[in-house]
Amino acid sequence: MNGIYHIRPAITHIDTQHPETLSFMLADGRNIRVPVRYFPSIQALTAEERTHWTVMDDELFTFAACDDIFHIEQVLGKEAEYAYRFAEEG
Numbered sequence: 480m481n482g483i484y485h486i487r488p489a490i491t492h493i494d495t496q497h498p499e500t501l502s503f504m505l506a507d508g509r510n511i512r513v514p515v516r517y518f519p520s521i522q523a524l525t526a527e528e529r530t531h532w533t534v535m536d537d538e539l540f541t542f543a544a545c546d547d548i549f550h551i552e553q554v555l556g557k558e559a560e561y562a563y564r565f566a567e568e569g
Contacts (some may be wrong), residue, residue, distance in 0.1 A: 483507070483509070487537075488538065488552075489505060489506040489507070489551075490503055490504070490505060490540055490551055491506050492504040493532045498526060499515055500512050500513065500515060501513055501521065503551065513554055518549070520546070520547045521545060521547075521549075528543070528544040529542060531543040531544065535548070538551045538552075539551075
């Protein structure tokens with residue numbers, strides 16, 4: 480069987496240099512680029528705020544100026560299953 484099976488996606492770096500996209504470098508060599516419009520809370524951040532990202536447990540990521548925590552599976556297309564929040568919505 481060919482392809483990527485049974486490999487847990489682990490984030491090693493997030494490139495925020497392009498204003499319209501986010502690029503995720505994964506430990507297995509993949510580089511995933513997604514339009515930032517799919518992440519409105521990230522899109523609302525300034526270019527400077529986007530440079531202050533943190534990866535947690537290899538699969539979660541957030542930004543210092545953002546209350547949301549995102550899972551790599553949201554980037555890979557399973558956003559309904561992996562939405563987390565720091566703060567309760569009012």
